[in-house]
Amino acid sequence: MRSVSSLRHTIADDIRNKISTGRIKAGERLPSEAQLASDYAVSTATLRSALAVLHGEGLVEKIHGKGNFVRYPLRRITYRGGGLTLRTEPSADSVLRVSVRATNLQAHSQLIGLLGVPAGSPLTEFLCLSHEGQSPHSLARIYVPRDLLPTDVPAASHCYEGVEATLAELRPPLAEVQERVSARPPTPEEAATLRISSALAVLAITRVVSDPMGRVVEAALLVLPGDRADALFTTHHMPHERTSGQ
Template structure:
């Protein structure tokens, strides 16, 4: 016999998949749901955690639980900014917020940016939204003397962040990317409104000037694992001067 939390989760799942609960619809408060199901608030929250972990609902801090809208899949194209894989134009359906913070290099950042501990950096926290739902999260770290003042001085939401950061990239650049799957940090799970048990695709991208070797940007990209794909393309070049033997 299924437990009460699984019975409640099954009922919520059925209401969502059959359309009784519409995408974007707010669920009754946890207290109301617990009373309706005749269970404790702790049991009700445990049931909500099951449905949340399946990506069917999302919790918005201070507002409550909502049926998660069906969001498009995210395709990350490896080699961002290279000549072979130029960056595509920003998606006009996405809204991007950027928050700039002055920090000092510590730990992993000193290795990624190849700078001494304590070096002045600017961190740009970029969160994109599809409608009102979080789409992806990025933390971009730039040596402070290279940070674009236009972004630093304009913390309001805008859609042109990509072009402003792209302007930093030298014409000849080396881009190194590391891709891994891991569980989100509590801050990442909260920002993306996903379950802490749902794996994310974490991409670390380091961009360096191919001539001077100076690192101009380190970016940490976080994509929800239930709807993210990473595509990397390698061009195989055949030397036409070679003859077949």
């Protein structure tokens, strides 16, 4: 009798092969889980375990209430660190659509430490969700002290670059950009928003921007699924000039 683990990988291999050979095409809905379980003569639990393998590889995504679909080939994006603006750059042939939603809130828990402000301080959160076609691609939450916001920032937008340009004009000169990068499992909310498996690691980037007085003027929490993201940091070393007499 074959083990559940063996059956899971056999089913995943078969579906993967059908995708790679074009028998199941990108964007196509797979048969229902009950139908697939019947076709492979396994329990629904074993079938879902096989699909979880494909979810983790980024080949299949599950859309709530609709079923399992073959993903279109994923475009990779590169987060370029060390700059003074938030930059997540897709490859040259990729088109990502970014929606932005602004919400006013008060500083609490993690935000108090990130921005160095008292509890209850007024902030604005910009929730930025990028899409490639119909599929969510990356997620960012950007927090700015309310007094650094112009009054005409829209509550919703489809262009983060315009919002970022407006914020940059109002901000004081910047002195430091601190970025912390880690790999971790997604939270249940992140996995649902990005339609990824909870077993797929994400690249989590915490970015804090300060002015010359040490005040944090912006904090960002970025979540980039590990099957489509890279982080690039470039350091330029300036040669030390020799002083006269040396």
